[in-house]
Amino acid sequence: MDPATAIRQAREQAKLSKRELARRAGTSAAAIVQYESGAREPSYTTLTRILRAAGFDAELKVVTGRRDLRAMRARHLAEVLDLAEHLPRRRAARRITYPPFAR
Numbered sequence: 001m002d003p004a005t006a007i008r009q010a011r012e013q014a015k016l017s018k019r020e021l022a023r024r025a026g027t028s029a030a031a032i033v034q035y036e037s038g039a040r041e042p043s044y045t046t047l048t049r050i051l052r053a054a055g056f057d058a059e060l061k062v063v064t065g066r067r068d069l070r071a072m073r074a075r076h077l078a079e080v081l082d083l084a085e086h087l088p089r090r091r092a093a094r095r096i097t098y099p100p101f102a103r
Contacts, residue, residue, distance in 0.1 A: 014054040018032045026049070
């Protein structure tokens with residue numbers, strides 16, 4: 001989950017306004033707006049402070065190793081292929097035939 005989604009969901013579940021969450025986290029409401037919109041990325045320390053102010057904890061998972069990377073890429077590929085299945089199909093282009101050139 002990206003930080004913007006985590007902050008927004010934590011705030012909404014805690015039933016806090018952006019201004020109240022900012023007050024509890026010791027930051028500005030403008031910063032919360034920017035974090036939630038994805039305009040700014042909070043540091044891990046800032047993210048945990050904001051989530052704790054909403055009553056939640058953050059857990060950082062570091063993905064390392066080829067196996068994890070392959071699994072992540074496989075999931076992404078599966079998502080892309082699934083999306084492609086839902087795209088409208090193009091009709092086959094009609095072939096334009098030209099008369100044979102004179103020799």
